[in-house]
Amino acid sequence: MTSALRFTKGHGTGNDFVLLVDADGERPLSRAQLAYLADRRFGIGGDGVIRAVRSAALDEPAARAASEAGAEWFMDYVNADGSPAEMCGNGMRVYLEHLLAEGLIELAVGETAAIGTRGGVRQVRREAGGSAVDLGRWVAVDGEPTVQALGLQVARPGQPIDVGNPHIVVALASDLELDGLDLHQAPLVDPAPVDGANIEFVVPADPLVLDGVGRIRMRVHERGSGETLSCGTGAAAAALATRLWAGAGAPDAWQVEVPGGTVGVRVIPDEAGDRVELSGPAELVYSGEIALPEL
Template sequence: MTTTVRFTKGQGTGNDFVLFSDPDASFDLTPERIRALADRRFGVGGDGVIRAVRSEKHPEGAAALAEDEAAEWFMDYHNADGSVAEMCGNGIRVFTKYLIEQGLTTLEPGETLAIGTRAGVRDVQLSRGGYLVDLGRWSLTGGEPEVTARSLPVARPGLALSIGNPHVVVALAGADELDGIDLGVAPVVEPVPVDGANVEFVVPEEPLVADGVGRIRMRVHERGSGETLSCGTGAAAAALATRYWAGQGAPDQWRVDVPGGTVHVRMFATQDGEHVSLSGPAELVFTGDLVI
């Protein structure tokens, strides 16, 4: 049975998404339909699909409401291959803009909007040039797995982190190595992460720190989507890993340049531990109808 979906295409630093509203979770969002929406040749095309569902109507939304009763909306995020993802840093900014443009919520300067995700509730605010999201607590999760990538001469050690979703960050020697990696093929991580991982490759700018802000370049292969022009949680992971490697005295504010633009990362103390935030642009590109 076919269904017509009213969708909006959105992007944040080139990380692009197909968004649609399904407040009561009445649409049968199968992996096949997700792949059809995300298909760049036969569908709309995107790195992921985001469904706007009221938290009270989504099976995983109850946990969000238990954490924060203000989390009216749940970001039901799926990778382009139809698999489920816990969190998306660029996606949640685009999702927030979508909710506002659709008249589903409001967000004024100085206010905070609580959004339910599979990684927990995330708070979003307006920022200069876009939106800022508190990605919550981060953690080191799995030592230094070995990463092999096509066109990278030898395997490199990575640093495993969680930003609500799993990441492995690899430091490279310079821009030539970063530009030369073929991410059309998924990097191999050993030992294999239980839930897979996004893999980020990073090089420092010269100088690493300017005016108190750390500066890095990054490319990423996203679990379930392939190479993308940007990854918000990946940018946060890359900044955290670089600060970790740099040692004492490294800054808590970072500029991360990705193929699709620039995002900004900040680490800050809270009562429940150190949090990391991400800020950057969000754009809604076009709206249409697709029969799937």
């Protein structure tokens, strides 16, 4: 038995998502159904699925906390395999475009909205041609894991970074190394993170800093999704790790080139600890209906 489901497809620098509206949380989907929607051969195809639901309509701790904090809308985000994730930076920008297009919120350029996620409430600001997401505090996590990937002759050290979800950033020596990676298989991390992690491989530009802006290239393997053309929180983690490695005098503004385009990362000094902001474009591509099987 199948039933029709209305959807919208969108992307941020090639990081693509299936977007659904279930404002009152009346149509939860199974993990198998979510994975079906994200499947590029049998479903619609995407790096993840985002459900627009009011925070007050979800019975889970993060949603209740978001509702209490005044965030009307919750970004119910899952990876391509249907597994729930804390949040997604590119997905947040696409989600804002979806809320605006559906008339669920009104937001002028320059105004900010609070959005609930499993990683906490995030502030997203509408900008001309895109938006900027305040990802909140970030943490350079202790530990020195090694990362092995197809295309690398030896394992490389990684820098764990937490920006609301877990990342491990690996520095490579050249564009040749970066382009030679085969990320069809998940990189092997030792010791393996308990909850998994997104793995970013980074090469600095030459020069690293131009006109006060740091510049890097990045590729990423996302847990639960595989290699994607872009990862917003991954771009932030990559810039933050490179900033750490660069040491004193490193800039706060960074430009991160990913296979799907370019995003901006900005470190915002704060008395309680620096925050990080991600900016870039977002686009809704098309809408339609799909016959969703009862999986």
